[in-house]
Amino acid sequence: METSSPLLRLADITKRFPGTVANDGVSVDFHAGEVHALLGENGAGKTTLMNILYGVHPPDAGQLFWEGRPVRIGSPAQALRRGIALVPQHPLLVERHTVAENLVLGLPGGFFLSRRRLLARLRERLAGHPLQVDLEARVDRLSAGEKQRLEILRALLRGSRVLILDEPTSVLTPQEVAPLFAQLAQLKAQGLAILFISHKLDEVLAHADRITVLRGGKKVGELAAREATQAGLVRLMLGREVAPRPALAPPQPGVRLEVKGLEVRSGRGLPAVKRASFHVAPGEIVGIAGVAGSGQRELVEALTGLRPFQGQLTLNGQPLAGLSPARLFSLGVAHVPEERAAGTVPSLSVAENLALRTYDTALRQGPWLVPARLEREAVEPLRAYQVSPPQPRTPLRLLSGGNIQRVVLARELAGSPQLLIAVHPTYGVDVGATEHVHRLLIQRAQEGLSVVLVTEDLDELMALSHRVAALYQGELRGPYPVGEVSLERLGRMMTGAGEDAA
Numbered sequence: 001m002e003t004s005s006p007l008l009r010l011a012d013i014t015k016r017f018p019g020t021v022a023n024d025g026v027s028v029d030f031h032a033g034e035v036h037a038l039l040g041e042n043g044a045g046k047t048t049l050m051n052i053l054y055g056v057h058p059p060d061a062g063q064l065f066w067e068g069r070p071v072r073i074g075s076p077a078q079a080l081r082r083g084i085a086l087v088p089q090h091p092l093l094v095e096r097h098t099v100a101e102n103l104v105l106g107l108p109g110g111f112f113l114s115r116r117r118l119l120a121r122l123r124e125r126l127a128g129h130p131l132q133v134d135l136e137a138r139v140d141r142l143s144a145g146e147k148q149r150l151e152i153l154r155a156l157l158r159g160s161r162v163l164i165l166d167e168p169t170s171v172l173t174p175q176e177v178a179p180l181f182a183q184l185a186q187l188k189a190q191g192l193a194i195l196f197i198s199h200k201l202d203e204v205l206a207h208a209d210r211i212t213v214l215r216g217g218k219k220v221g222e223l224a225a226r227e228a229t230q231a232g233l234v235r236l237m238l239g240r241e242v243a244p245r246p247a248l249a250p251p252q253p254g255v256r257l258e259v260k261g262l263e264v265r266s267g268r269g270l271p272a273v274k275r276a277s278f279h280v281a282p283g284e285i286v287g288i289a290g291v292a293g294s295g296q297r298e299l300v301e302a303l304t305g306l307r308p309f310q311g312q313l314t315l316n317g318q319p320l321a322g323l324s325p326a327r328l329f330s331l332g333v334a335h336v337p338e339e340r341a342a343g344t345v346p347s348l349s350v351a352e353n354l355a356l357r358t359y360d361t362a363l364r365q366g367p368w369l370v371p372a373r374l375e376r377e378a379v380e381p382l383r384a385y386q387v388s389p390p391q392p393r394t395p396l397r398l399l400s401g402g403n404i405q406r407v408v409l410a411r412e413l414a415g416s417p418q419l420l421i422a423v424h425p426t427y428g429v430d431v432g433a434t435e436h437v438h439r440l441l442i443q444r445a446q447e448g449l450s451v452v453l454v455t456e457d458l459d460e461l462m463a464l465s466h467r468v469a470a471l472y473q474g475e476l477r478g479p480y481p482v483g484e485v486s487l488e489r490l491g492r493m494m495t496g497a498g499e500d501a502a
């Protein structure tokens with residue numbers, strides 16, 4: 001598997017940003033025919049290292065070698081010409097065009113072919129290829145997994161020999177994960193060097209050949225996956241053990257959120273949630289599973305004032321119909337959205353983002369005091385949520401993905417919300433921070449917070465919920481007490497297969 005000399009070598013790479021050494025003397029070899037995983041806490045420097053390989057940032061010190069020869073990769077275009085491609089979490093595709101048209105963007109001279117000749121040429125090149133896509137499908141009709149496959153294919157058609165994937169499974173449904181790794185294994189067998197970033201240790205252990213661990217910008221370990229263990233990797237990543245999760249306390253009596261005969265329509269006017277009824281007690285966590293597009297998004301939007309609905313929705317008996325998100329927040333409904341970008345303003349500072357929900361109140365108390373006060377008030381949440389860097393003035397866009405998620409959580413859980421609608425709350429968050437988020441939700445529930453938890457991470461759903469439900473084509477099944485639902489039954493509930501009764 002491992003060839004004698006690496007295809008690509010990073011030697012002693014250092015990259016500094018103001019106030020941070022994002023990569024500190026990091027050396028890694030990437031071999032053809034090998035899957036290499038990059039692990040590390042939020043802010044450890046993984047994305048920066050990847051961006052150096054892809055020519056986004058020049059390193060401040062150190063050298064890259066391609067097949068043993070020193071090279072400079074000054075831009076993504078140069079990286080692509082060299083044979084290095086990056087598959088982003090959210091592929092940049094022309095949504096209204098077909099798969100074939102998007103693939104053309106990667107083919108020299110492709111622009112000048114007629115539609116028929118283009119299809120014929122692509123079919124010829126892709127015959128027997130491990131990755132298959134419907135060339136005539138329109139991109140906006142594809143699932144996240146299909147778009148990712150298209151982006152990988154585009155890289156391969158350009159002749160890429162190194163494929164970098166940034167958290168490739170974070171946008172996939174559980175069913176799409178196994179096929180992705182099967183395809184990557186086939187590409188590896190064809191001699192590609194594959195590098196992926198992940199926070200999911202089980203997938204790293206199952207699918208990587210080598211694992212490099214970064215902590216605080218430094219490389220703290222490199223090992224063969226067959227010699228690694230989950231506990232050992234956590235210790236390397238965090239420099240400590242992860243404490244076991246506390247047990248869930250029983251919910252309190254009463255009803256906090258009541259949902260009766262809820263009907264929500266999608267953006268296209270189609271029924272997305274069909275007569276859903278459930279309640280959440282004070283201190284209760286109700287988990288909702290479902291593959292993407294089953295109505296979770298519309299359910300969450302109705303619960304948070306972002307989408308009109310029919311039926312009844314009450315919080316402590318008070319009807320919520322027609323209330324704006326801001327009004328709902330003031331009544332105690334907090335929301336950690338699916339897309340963290342939707343809940344933040346990247347160009348504003350961390351302190352301003354922490355105050356987004358209460359900005360109006362702050363302004364009423366005296367505008368001239370606002371910046372200094374917001375910065376003062378940000379110090380404690382930044383410490384409590386271990387946001388790195390902990391500087392209130394830093395523009396949010398300079399934080400790593402996982403640290404932005406911590407800022408959103410800190411903001412939404414500030415004050416004393418009564419109901420939290422949390423969508424994928426640990427998305428892109430490292431093991432240490434996931435533990436922190438889980439502990440926090442369990443503690444807050446113990447203090448009386450009600451939670452609707454929407455996540456595709458079924459282990460998380462089962463571990464944190466008192467009761468679980470699934471949405472399948474807009475129909476809610478459950479919630480059932482978690483003790484009565486096996487993972488297998490939950491899978492059946494999510495896919496509409498067979499009887500979901502206990």
Ligand SMILES: Nc1ncnc2c1ncn2[C@@H]1O[C@H](COP(=O)(O)OP(=O)(O)OP(=O)(O)O)[C@@H](O)[C@H]1O
Pocket residue numbers: 017018020021022040041042043044045046047048049388389398399400401402403428430
């Ligand atoms: N353009 C930039 N300007 C200033 N600081 C930056 C910039 N890009 C990254 N950083 C900082 O460099 C450090 C490493 O960030 P990086 O995004 O590489 O981490 P990561 O390991 O990918 O984290 P995550 O798992 O959260 O995505 C962080 O402290 C981050 O705030």
